[in-house]
Amino acid sequence: MTAPPTTPNAPANSEERYYNYAYLDEQTKRMIRRAILKALAVPGYQVPFGSREMPVPYGWGTGGIQLTAAIIGPDDVYKCIDQGADDTTNAVSIRRFFATVADVATTEDTGAATIIQSRHRIPERPLEDGQVMVFQVPQPEPLRGLEPRETETRAMHAYAEYGLQYVSLYENISAFGRIAGGAGYPVLIDERYLMSPSPIPKFDNPKMDMCPAILLFGAGREKRIYAVPPYTRVRSLDFEDYPFEVQSWEQCCALCAATDSYLDEVVLDDQNNRMFVCSDSNHCATRRAQGHAGPMAGHSLAHLDEEPAQ
Amino acid sequence: MSLTALSTAESVPADVPLLRVAGLTKMYGHLPGCLDVSFEMRAGEVLGIVGESGSGKTTLLNCISGKLPPTCGSIAFNARRHGLTDIYALSEPDRRRMQREDWGFVHQNPRDGLRMRVSGGANVAEPLMNLGQRHYGAMRSATTDWLGRVELDLARVDDKPRNFSGGMQQRIQIARNLIHNPRLVFMDEPTGGLDVSVQARLLDLLRELVRDMGLAAIIVTHDMAVARLMADRLMVMKGGHVVETGLADQVLDDPQHPYTQLLVSSVLQI
Numbered sequence: 001m002t003a004p005p006t007t008p009n010a011p012a013n014s015e016e017r018y019y020n021y022a023y024l025d026e027q028t029k030r031m032i033r034r035a036i037l038k039a040l041a042v043p044g045y046q047v048p049f050g051s052r053e054m055p056v057p058y059g060w061g062t063g064g065i066q067l068t069a070a071i072i073g074p075d076d077v078y079k080c081i082d083q084g085a086d087d088t089t090n091a092v093s094i095r096r097f098f099a100t101v102a103d104v105a106t107t108e109d110t111g112a113a114t115i116i117q118s119r120h121r122i123p124e125r126p127l128e129d130g131q132v133m134v135f136q137v138p139q140p141e142p143l144r145g146l147e148p149r150e151t152e153t154r155a156m157h158a159y160a161e162y163g164l165q166y167v168s169l170y171e172n173i174s175a176f177g178r179i180a181g182g183a184g185y186p187v188l189i190d191e192r193y194l195m196s197p198s199p200i201p202k203f204d205n206p207k208m209d210m211c212p213a214i215l216l217f218g219a220g221r222e223k224r225i226y227a228v229p230p231y232t233r234v235r236s237l238d239f240e241d242y243p244f245e246v247q248s249w250e251q252c253c254a255l256c257a258a259t260d261s262y263l264d265e266v267v268l269d270d271q272n273n274r275m276f277v278c279s280d281s282n283h284c285a286t287r288r289a290q291g292h293a294g295p296m297a298g299h300s301l302a303h304l305d306e307e308p309a310q
Numbered sequence: 311m312s313l314t315a316l317s318t319a320e321s322v323p324a325d326v327p328l329l330r331v332a333g334l335t336k337m338y339g340h341l342p343g344c345l346d347v348s349f350e351m352r353a354g355e356v357l358g359i360v361g362e363s364g365s366g367k368t369t370l371l372n373c374i375s376g377k378l379p380p381t382c383g384s385i386a387f388n389a390r391r392h393g394l395t396d397i398y399a400l401s402e403p404d405r406r407r408m409q410r411e412d413w414g415f416v417h418q419n420p421r422d423g424l425r426m427r428v429s430g431g432a433n434v435a436e437p438l439m440n441l442g443q444r445h446y447g448a449m450r451s452a453t454t455d456w457l458g459r460v461e462l463d464l465a466r467v468d469d470k471p472r473n474f475s476g477g478m479q480q481r482i483q484i485a486r487n488l489i490h491n492p493r494l495v496f497m498d499e500p501t502g503g504l505d506v507s508v509q510a511r512l513l514d515l516l517r518e519l520v521r522d523m524g525l526a527a528i529i530v531t532h533d534m535a536v537a538r539l540m541a542d543r544l545m546v547m548k549g550g551h552v553v554e555t556g557l558a559d560q561v562l563d564d565p566q567h568p569y570t571q572l573l574v575s576s577v578l579q580i
């Protein structure tokens with residue numbers, strides 16, 4: 001993005017900024033807020049909205065950025081993660097975008113953030129009252145893979161006919177002996193609407209159940225917003241004889257020795273050396289600062305967090 | 311219709327028909343699809359609808375099976391939940407549930423009736439899941455049981471339908487439509503597009519299943535042999551009208567209407 005000629009402390013909507021506060025114009029934000037309110041009122045229901053062109057391509061988080069733009073204010077503290085990490089290109093770019101257009105403070109600290117935008121992960125640290133989690137969703141329709149007709153999936157949602165979703169679970173068990181779906185695992189919201197929880201790993205599904213924070217999901221290309229209000233039951237689908245279970249690892253985190261976090265496998269060389277590290281970079285850094293040390297603590301990868309985040 | 315009640319299941323009182331179609335007419339704009347069709351069916355009865363292409367057979371079937379609202383006339387079905395009710399008077403969710411619970415629909419082309427992207431086993435088990443079955447083991451054994459009944463190789467239960475031959479796909483489709491123990495099965499040219507030997511085996515199987523389960527079935531076909539083998543009763547259609555109806559043997563051996571006579575006499579003899 002070419003930087004507009006700004007005076008550093010000019011309000012975001014002053015003339016020399018060339019854009020409205022939080023990038024979107026007020027009417028658009030209003031339309032998105034209406035969609036959010038409707039989504040919160042009908043948990044799990046996909047509310048259509050007039051998705052706008054954003055300065056990033058579809059697939060890079062346009063839905064999440066529009067949600068954030070509609071709810072952000074100058075008092076917010078903004079955190080953006082991608083695959084759990086605060087320091088990946090996409091996360092850094094989106095965080096810098098909102099620091100520029102909305103004059104918000106940014107943070108990597110999950111506990112300090114009021115708005116957390118994410119793709120693929122929910123932070124390990126439990127979310128709290130007053131926090132808003134914004135998800136970037138590529139495909140909001142959980143039934144799409146099995147039923148290509150939108151008219152039909154809408155009817156299925158309207159009449160709560162969700163038998164079809166179990167066909168995919170059945171396929172998993174007959175092929176792999178277990179429910180193998182790792183990400184975007186379908187959930188039932190308050191025993192009514194079937195919802196695809198964006199492509200977060202099923203490891204994070206239990207974190208959504210009775211979560212004190214607001215969970216907002218935005219799909220920019222598909223033009224849908226849906227939400228889980230605080231303290232709502234979120235149940236992952238399963239069979240009576242194949243109950244839902246999350247991923248587990250034999251190792252602990254190589255850097256911080258955490259045994260209860262979601263681990264990414266990092267291939268180190270072509271000699272079959274690899275390490276497992278926390279996908280949540282802030283969680284891992286916090287633990288290391290507290291003195292936890294894993295078997296590979298001090299490895300060069302551990303120093304990545306010393307680079308300043310934008 | 312005095313020739314209707316051939317056999318009745320115990321659960322249905324003899325005086326209540328399973329299906330009652332009255333004055334059914336479907337117009338496509340000014341073109342007639344089918345005109346003023348009326349008949350009744352009892353439980354356990356197999357009705358064949360024969361006629362040339364364009365005679366309104368499929369339109370009639372689609373109207374009766376809830377896919378195509380008729381222009382006028384009524385279709386009443388004796389559903390497990392609702393009793394004898396006009397199916398188009400039911401609310402949409404109720405009608406869809408009735409279709410899931412009480413009906414099966416075997417398409418001519420298995421691609422229309424199967425999900426080609428999921429395995430044969432999952433295709434067969436899907437109706438159970440739609441009815442709320444949530445126990446994998448129970449569904450798995452019901453599926454293998456049914457694949458055995460339609461004489462499919464059990465080792466191939468997890469293959470995708472595209473890897474099966476046409477006749478095998480049709481068998482999967484039949485299992486899928488019978489596993490939930492429906493009261494009425496619609497079949498649109500169930501053996502069309504299959505070679506005669508496969509066709510004969512499939513017909514044999516279908517006839518056995520229908521008799522064993524005491525199913526009621528409506529079979530649309532232009533194949534007189536299929537009609538002779540499967541149907542208790544026949545309706546002959548031409549230009550949207552039902553021109554002749556009666557017991558299958560009676561219609562085929564002693565056709566009264568000129569068109570039926572033409573139809574029966576044009577069957578190739580070997």
